Amino acid sequence: MSTMTINGRLAPLPDDPDALLVDVIRDDLDLTGTKLVCGAGVCGACTVLVDGAPVVSCLMPARAAANTKVTTVEGIGATQLHPVQKAFMAHDALQCGFCTPGFVVEAAAFCDSWRRDKGTAIPSREEIGAALSGHLCRCGAYDGIFNAVAAACAGHFDGVDPNPPRVEARQKVTGSAKYTVDIRHDGQLEGVLLRSPFPHARITELDLAPALALPDVSAAVSLLGDDRMVRYVGDPIAAVAAKDRKTALAAIAAIKMTSECLPSVIGLDAARKPDSPVVFEKSSRKKAGNVSEGAGGPAPWKGNVRGPTAAFSQKPKKVRSWVESARQAHDPLLFEATFRTATQSHSCLEPHAAVARFDGDSLTVHVSTQAVFHLMELIAKRYKLGHDKVRVIADHVGGGFGSKASFGIETTAAIDLARAAKAPVRVAFDRHEELSVTGYRPATEIAIALLPFEQGDLKALSLTAHADTGAATNSTIAALARLIYPAQAKQLADYDVVSNLPPGAPFRGPGGPPMAFALEQAIDEAALRMKLDPIALRKRWDPNPNRQRLYDWAAGLDVWRNRKTSAAQTGRYRRGVGVASGYWLYLWQPGVKIELKVEGGRLIASTATQDIGQGSRTVIANTVAHEFGLEPHDVDVRIGDSRLPEGPGAGGSRSTASVIPPTLLAVQKLKDAIEQNARRKPVAGSNAPWREMIAASPDLCVTSVRPEDSKPTAPGIRSPLKDAGFMGMIFGWMLRRFSNLAVGAGVPSSVQVIEVEVDTWLGHVRVLNVQTGIAVGKIAAPALARSQATGSVIQGLGYALYEARETDPRSGSVLSAGMEDYRIPGIADTPAISVHFDEAGFDHVLGGSVGIGEVATVPTSPALANAIRNATGIRLTEIPIRPDRLISALKGRTAA
Amino acid sequence: MTSAPMTASAPRAEFRAAGTDLSERRRSGVSKGPLIDLAAAPDTIGVTWGADGAATIGALTSIAAIGADPRIAAAYPGIAASALGLATPQVRHLATLGGNLAQRSRCWYFRDPHIACLKKGGSDCPARTGNHLYSVAFDLGPCVAPHPSTMAAALLGYDASIATSQRPAISIGELLGDGSNGTSDHALASDEMIRGVRLPAPLPGERALYKRAISRSHAEWPLAEVCARAVVSSGTFQFIRITAGGIAPVPLRLAACEAALQGKPASAAVIAEAARQAGSGANPLPMTGYKLDLLEGIVHDVLERLAM
Known part of the structure; x- marks a missing residue:
């Protein structure tokens, strides 16, 4: 038997010629910091060093590692953290953290070799981009990664251990953070799904016996519905659990x-x-399925077309007649x-995954989910x-972006199999499944007509959106145009x-980006035709106070x-600058509870929410620490467990607004309780009075519920739904009744200015810089908010420039089901991004x-497309702009 | 994704060098036959130099080593630049020159274990009548997948000869065929392996450039790629050789471009006119016409820089 030396220890290698190094590292050695994506x-998530060189362990045959020295992320910081790890922590160069171990391994090797050759010179963005070009981060943490790698190379992190702005950063940069795919119980089996090879069929007979007859197969279950239909290639049919994936x-x-x-x-066609x-x-x-964050209302169907849903229209007949007249009159201001x-x-990057385990009649399920509490209720x-x-x-x-908010088949399959096999079962989708059947933001075709009055106000606006939802419904795209730019x-x-086609799912601001892509280009075109500055025109047409301030900043x-x-x-090269606006609803979840206690002289805050990279642990820790005059690491935050008090789902941008208000109420309650129970007051003049009080306090526990927002609001601040009449x-009532989501007053807003350079020979767009102005009230965790803001821009650039699911036109098979064909932005595609937070506008929310x-x-x-229009004179009406x-x-x- | 496979190609043994292509096909089930691991021998790893300045590169030499070799970069800059331009750093550390030449197609129909295609024993090419966004613009055979080897396109431009376990010296054309056989990505016998690549000595004063068109900045299979060598003296193209990948079932020499430049002044007008010849002889598919625009753009780009 051959061996390798891994992190300084000898380890055997399997004889199986198909065994890959990543599987030996993760499954045989339980070094789960190395991720398979x-x-x-x-x-690059599986990157390890083999004899000092970074390699992809997902492609390296295990036997090729014989007699080599392998270093995983666990070995990088084994004795003391590598400067790169400290820099990643300090610069918040991570969000969900699933890609982080791979980045850390590569960046550490790059940094070491850079330091050997160039001392403490600072590498350029191009050099860092090329060195890390074999890594992808879906959260878009690249801005922080650039800064971290540059700082580590410059020697800024050779000494001190930083206090990271993200409270769980240390676990993520060392690979010790355990994700669902890393869970391993004794006797755990591996579950795999049989999926439909047909786009549309009825499965008349399903015989699981031949599967069960094989050695080491413990369970096989049907996943067919009562109608035994499969409606897309990849629709689940059955699942089996066996001792390993191969079996x-x-x-x-x-x-x-x-x-x-x-x-x-x-x-669509x-x-x-x-x-x-x-x-x-x-x-x-x-x-x-459902592609929106809330439940849908009734709508007419005709064949495969569901709609129109047009409840947010306003005098639609007038629009039709005005647009028709303008068309006949060749009105130059009419844009269609x-x-x-x-x-x-x-x-x-972490696939949809669940690990189910029964202990008697109790069920424990680790799930890669955006909603631990609600999922518990559904299960x-x-x-x-x-x-x-x-x-x-x-x-x-390891990331969600809307796709992990529902009760998925990975979870039911794991539970069904665990029950049948009487053993714990893990179901973790492979990349083909992840990129084909776990949901997507539907493609759209949006016909728009925009008509200003001659004197320059907005007269009529028409949007008709068709969404390519696959085996799902409930897209809300055109309707969102009601809540911005009031018109006659x-x-x-x-x-x-x-x-x-597989069903779509909610994806980060469902309906918002495609609506804005059409509407914000129409506004840009109106400004061009009216010979007005596009920001000035928006300032005129869009009275929202949050965006008014952002327009002034942008201008x-x-x-x-x-x-x-x-x-x-x-x-050959042409440069242009574009602007666009966006908004989203301010949503919060009623009933959210925060439990705050003193236990053994330490503060512990608990709620059954989860951190998918947005930073809820840190938001809670910062809020509690700030109120007590402590540091965030003085507060233990417990989340990610449905046994904790009811917490919010991570969707609809609701987390921060749902957890801060009850946290502040709980802090006040706990302060009162600590004072009442205190045997003596702190020393007068102490600069950390609460630290002493808490250390001396008996164990205490309080719980607070998310309160309603205060009714009086600043002028112009109200629920955007009020602008949509009855x-x-x-809509607001339904969202609260059926989706447990409240729509608050005030409109979270963003205005972005993007500069591009277009290579007219190679059809290539280089984004030079992005300025993103954001009004979401007070920033609870500045470094993390910045990471979210830059990551959102990077994901938006992917949407605008690179990303497209491609299918076979006959079967609907997803062809772009690998990450080389589904193209998300890489670090070298990341422009300089400046973030401007406008912190006003949400004083009616406790904490703001x-x-x-x-x-x-x-x-x-749309900001990017408007920039290309400015550079080239050409308006691109279809994304991605490949x-x-x-x-x-x-x-x-x-x-084509 | 997992379901009963619909293909039934007879499993045949495959040679494995570093496995950077094969491992992905093994995991997906596209490759099922026996494996034969190639062991490095002194003549299959590293670069040796002849007295005439010609290099021989062992088939198991890593792409990273080729890209990092200063002598290769000086003598054959198009080879070094091609090596540095392909894949990612972590793949280049593993991947070998021989493996790069003998790798299988990246066509998404070929890579899907549930879809039959010519390269998997099927009777027709599903990309031709399906989604062929990344397929060929020079339609030379029944399969429309472009050849994936960046190194092959560069080696074609350097008149490299390939030593195999059965033949001492074959050309890139003999190695890969003319694109008319849609069932395979190379013309090696089933038990024939590549042992090394011999490059003729460089011409005095020659320069070379490599460039690919992609949508992002790095780490993407080329929509089109070009390796160009030139000797420019007295303001004239004394020698020019342009080869392209990503556009045809095999790497192509852009003979019409070369003809428009050979012996001509290295002027903006001559270069622009030559670039316009890049798509000469092309017959793009409905979705691949853009590749000819990109090809023209890349040729224009590299010629301008070679003429500087």
């Missing part, structure tokens, strides 16, 4: 089934044809166009168990186009004031803070 050498794969290959294939239809095969008969429409956006995959309901018998745990979650009349119609930026017109440029009120995650990505794609599209547009041709 893409399995194709693209993302489980062999078992699902042994399952026998007979099926009756049905006619199928793929995508085909499914809209009147004679297209119907995906959901009337009786089965409830089986469709059709915009198209691509399907965007969440691409969480209890489905399996008819008491809430006290179900525990959902998610200590760390608006016609806003949303349609879902259902087809035999004063040098990059904006110094922009040129497109006519001024003729060379239907707005109904609301969420940032969604609003910060809404304006990016080289194929841009070069065709520049040459005046239609792209």
